[in-house]
Amino acid sequence: MECPRSTFENLDPKKRGRVLDESLLEFAEHGYHQASVNRIVGRLGIAKGSLFQYFGSKEGLFRHLFTLALNEIKAPLKAIRDADASEPFPERLRRVFLAGAAFARSHPLIWRVYRRMTTQDDFPLRETLLVKVREEALTYFRELVEGGQARGEVRPDVQPAAAAFLIESVLDRALTAQDSPLLDAGFGLAADNEPTRQRALAALAELLCRGLAASPRKGDDADADAHHAPHADAH
Amino acid sequence: MECPRSTFENLDPKKRGRVLDESLLEFAEHGYHQASVNRIVGRLGIAKGSLFQYFGSKEGLFRHLFTLALNEIKAPLKAIRDADASEPFPERLRRVFLAGAAFARSHPLIWRVYRRMTTQDDFPLRETLLVKVREEALTYFRELVEGGQARGEVRPDVQPAAAAFLIESVLDRALTAQDSPLLDAGFGLAADNEPTRQRALAALAELLCRGLAASPRKGDDADADAHHAPHADAH
DNA sequence: TCCGCTTGTGACCGGGTGGTCATTTTCTAT
DNA sequence: ATAGAAAATGACCACCCGGTCACAAGCGGA
Structure with missing residues (x-):
């Protein structure tokens, strides 16, 4: 049994999006353990049974959100890296x-x-x-x-x-x-x-x-302390 | 009503210490919300009512542990600072x-x-x-x-x-x-x-x-542009 | 219209929580 | 020995949790 059941995939995309958004928000605000399925379904205005039909369990819901987030993140992170x-x-x-x-x-x-x-x-x-x-x-x-x-x-x-x-x-x-x-x-x-x-x-x-230190080398570079006082900071 | 009630202060110091140790351990292992008073009293072998008689509430217990910890920490931290x-x-x-x-x-x-x-x-x-x-x-x-x-x-x-x-x-x-x-x-x-x-x-x-950077000053380092194949891996 | 299947529902379950308090036990002072 | 204060107890409470499931509603085809 896949975790996002076909029932969920067949949902109206608008509603599906709301379910995912509201769930992610709940985990973001409360962490895992303190996230409440009751609160999620309450905010969504759907029955608790529906959520469990979609994802099987609280953990299933979270795992699905996790993989979605991974996909969403991949491209921008790669862009930063490259x-x-x-x-x-x-x-x-x-x-x-x-x-x-x-x-x-x-x-x-x-x-x-x-x-x-x-x-x-x-x-x-x-x-x-x-x-x-x-x-x-x-x-x-x-x-x-x-x-x-x-x-x-x-x-x-x-x-x-x-x-x-x-x-x-x-x-x-x-x-x-x-x-x-x-x-x-x-x-x-x-x-x-x-x-x-x-x-x-x-x-x-x-x-x-x-680095924080003033002289990069000990005693060799005598002029290190000579050309200080830059104060070129714009603020 | 002070939070560590007199009842607690009059306890056998050995037992008092065990109560504090076991409680701190519970908060350390589970955080605040997931810390369980039931588990604490279970491990201590005392009745739940006793703990509430000592500290009034879970939060009272935590606050007491907090001030004790603050006192215990003060001296060593001051030693580091000075x-x-x-x-x-x-x-x-x-x-x-x-x-x-x-x-x-x-x-x-x-x-x-x-x-x-x-x-x-x-x-x-x-x-x-x-x-x-x-x-x-x-x-x-x-x-x-x-x-x-x-x-x-x-x-x-x-x-x-x-x-x-x-x-x-x-x-x-x-x-x-x-x-x-x-x-x-x-x-x-x-x-x-x-x-x-x-x-x-x-x-x-x-x-x-x-710091990480090589030359603390601008491009005086001549071999900087000679970005030849480094292959100088010593490791 | 009726059927059968998919989807939606919310009362309900067992379990765990922090917290209470009437009762019992223990200690102390006479 | 006994009265009375102090302390310990654990059954009990209301609440919330994740999860279940019998049932109702919706829907497409005959």
């Missing part, structure tokens, strides 16, 4: 941050469910998702770094795995802070104003590239 | 990472509850906690950075707020990955072997300081 391969590394990194933020904003429900799946442990498919995402994201970042090293734009002694972990953790937190003022704490990622958000993202990407 | 103020910035950062990891490992239950509180939204006191932690952690990191700038160890054009956000996000993710192999994905933070974990933490701190 973009700008010829740009220099810092620029690529900056664009990945901006594109990631734009992606999260353009798929708010999917993004929220994803966040919940990674941080809660009661989701079906959680392990599948995490393994797949780690695999994809970390190898992508690793290749980004290795590409940068091949072109001499990234220090050769950087361990690609460590760099990938670093980039991923900052990007993940930045995107999370986007819709959580408490996490953002005034930094600017959760600002209503888009340029402000982009400036904050770009600042993070640039810090990742250039 | 440590090594005279060391150079990169060393301080490295030590903060190591100390943070050691702290999370030494208070596993409190750490897990904290993680849940920051990532789930059904906790009482969640907002209180987040506001307080942001306040404390971010200003600490900001001062760390500003101190580094004052001593010329951190680039003066780094925005302290951005740097603090960056450090906090990496540290948070690193500590989380410590007890989640799926997040770690083989990087080493979740390794059983302590030196391996410390090496991974130190690598992250060093990357934060030195």
Whole structure:
């Protein structure tokens, strides 16, 4: 028995869409365990039995939403991955941050469910998702770094795995802070104003590239501290 | 009516400790909503009514655990904050990472509850906690950075707020990955072997300081354009 | 019009939840 | 020994959950 039963596929597309939208919203707002089938059918104005006829179970419903979301996401993520391969590394990194933020904003429900799946442990498919995402994201970042090293734009002694972990953790937190003022704490990622958000993202990407420390080498480069005081920041 | 009723305070300290331990464990393992008072009293071998006599409600129990945890945590965190103020910035950062990891490992239950509180939204006191932690952690990191700038160890054009956000996000993710192999994905933070974990933490701190990019200054590096076949894979 | 099949329905089930409270047990002071 | 306070108890409550299923409604063809 396939999980989206034929009964559901034969539904009026308009109604089918509403069912999927409302269900995804419920999981996005409440996570898996606390998501309530009763609430979903109540909001949809259909009988509970119908939902179970369509998907067999709460888990079946969620799994269906999951595969749909995967399909919806594939293309835009691939576009991000394939973009700008010829740009220099810092620029690529900056664009990945901006594109990631734009992606999260353009798929708010999917993004929220994803966040919940990674941080809660009661989701079906959680392990599948995490393994797949780690695999994809970390190898992508690793290749980004290795590409940068091949072109001499990234220090050769950087361990690609460590760099990938670093980039991923900052990007993940930045995107999370986007819709959580408490996490953002005034930094600017959760600002209503888009340029402000982009400036904050770009600042993070640039810090990742250039690092925090003042002198890249100990005692060899004496003029490192000489040409400081750039203050070229536009704000 | 205070929440830990006098009845509870008069309990045999041994039993009182078991009640607190078992309750904290339940919240650590299941979060707030899914934590079950029935399970707690079952494991403790006491009647459900007793727990409600002690704390009035599930939320009262949690709030009590929360304030106890806060007290238990204060001193070690202060020790971390005050440590090594005279060391150079990169060393301080490295030590903060190591100390943070050691702290999370030494208070596993409190750490897990904290993680849940920051990532789930059904906790009482969640907002209180987040506001307080942001306040404390971010200003600490900001001062760390500003101190580094004052001593010329951190680039003066780094925005302290951005740097603090960056450090906090990496540290948070690193500590989380410590007890989640799926997040770690083989990087080493979740390794059983302590030196391996410390090496991974130190690598992250060093990357934060030195950055990823190769040449801190513009294109003086002549072989940058000679993007010949690298194939110089040492590994 | 009647049939038969697909689809829709909501009362109902067992189970789990946080919370209550009349009753019993235990302790203490006389 | 006994009266009375304090503490422990667990049956019980209302509520909500995911899931079921006998039945009703809708519909296409004869």
